[in-house]
Amino acid sequence: MAKKGAFNTLLGMGTIVLGAAYVYGQNFSVGTTDYFVENPRFDNALNGFTIAHLSDIHLPNQMVDVNAIVKQVAEIQPDIIALSGDMIETDATGLEEAELYTFLRALTDIAPTFATFGNHDAVSLHQNMLIRAMAKAGVVHLNDRAITYTYKGQAITLMGLDDKANRHFLNGDALRTVSLTTEQKMQPKILLAHHPEAFLRYHENIDKSPDLVLSGHAHGGQIRLPFIGGLFAPGQGRLPKYTSGVFYLPGNPAKQMVVSRGIGASSFPIRLNNRPEIVAVHLTTDIDRAVSGLTEAIDYVAEQEGAVTSNTIRENHAAKQAERAQAHGYFSEKEDLDLAEVSASNQATAATTSASIDATADVIISELNHRKGVDGLQTTPVPPAPVAEYDDDVVDRTSIDLPKYEVAEEKVTHASDLTESYILLDPETKERTVVAERVDAEQIFSDNLNEEMFIVADPKKK
Known part of the structure; x- marks a missing residue:
């Protein structure tokens, strides 16, 4: 009973810790x-x-x-x-x-x-x-x-x-x-x-x-x-x-x-x-082209980092299907469907067709390798060419020089040419008036004003 009680206590404490971590992540x-x-x-x-x-x-x-x-x-x-x-x-x-x-x-x-x-x-x-x-x-x-x-x-x-x-x-x-x-x-x-x-x-x-x-x-x-x-x-x-x-x-x-x-x-x-x-x-x-561009950019970066991508998963799955198919004597979807129709009496034709497919595959693989920058013994990866209709660079988040957020010791100077609208608060009636005309900002936004509330008489009442 003592062990069960201790387990329940630990379970309860673990639940509280996980809950607190979740709430923290959801807010901070x-x-x-x-x-x-x-x-x-x-x-x-x-x-x-x-x-x-x-x-x-x-x-x-x-x-x-x-x-x-x-x-x-x-x-x-x-x-x-x-x-x-x-x-x-x-x-x-x-x-x-x-x-x-x-x-x-x-x-x-x-x-x-x-x-x-x-x-x-x-x-x-x-x-x-x-x-x-x-x-x-x-x-x-x-x-x-x-x-x-x-x-x-x-x-x-x-x-x-x-x-x-x-x-x-x-x-x-x-x-x-x-x-x-x-x-x-x-x-x-x-x-x-x-x-x-x-x-x-x-x-x-x-x-x-x-x-x-x-x-x-x-x-x-x-x-x-x-x-x-x-x-x-x-x-x-x-x-x-x-x-x-x-x-x-x-x-x-x-x-x-x-x-x-x-x-x-x-x-x-x-x-x-x-x-x-x-x-x-x-x-x-x-949107289809945009999402495709984002997926390709993410997959390319993932491949360079040695991570598993959606293409890797598909290729591994297709390879396992082909391996199982060959072990059981039938053709997989990965192989050309025309080969499945070749009879035993046409082995020569089948061999020719298979060689043709292999040659075609070699051409395709060579082209893909060329696009990826891995021709021959070349090992340095070359980024894919950008798509003309969509700029893939907008989703490249791999290396960025971040600005440093540092609070200056001295407060910012007030802009003397401020032309934005501002609020006038009548200290007697508490009436707020929006003013959108050019003002003398250095006089209006004086350092001597109340720090908690911006108070100045409405000039229209003068």
């Missing part, structure tokens, strides 16, 4: 999820274009180490980085401006970075610190506006819908505050918008209808159950629809939305079966 580590978004409009230079999509970081309460975030983003080798809201908490107490700036600067060192506000950013007491850090780090704030971004000579429209203090801006045409030029209306369009529940609303105006929406906010449903999904999401309630993955516009599946499970936690601090993620979005005109 971040992974990368690849999605291939297929659309005929993503052609030419955009075919293979990669976006690193980050959402709901919730600094400084993100639990995931920012160094891990930067490293994962760098490994994606993105062409651009998209921040779809809730970069900071509403009460971001303890978040240093130098730390925020250095993190954002690490991202812009990797790739051009674009951002829009989520609901926490919109009402955060440290919103102006975020605006300053973004401007200084070179993050493009898509605050209810559209820009034309040119990549390898091809133009693409990037739109951003900033969150507001209420949800009325999501009613009707949610993009009514975003203006597009005639050229931008004709270009492929990507929208950064925090709220996935407004997916249909983003397409109310056909001229502004985005080809791809990047969103977050749902935190993956917080707790995810197999075959059910997330349990709750703000704005969607119980058993929400838009929590993670790719969604298609009814009637036009070429228009899609990618929802990130996010990185940090908000009001509910625990994530279960819902690991924080960074999303790698690969644009392509042909």
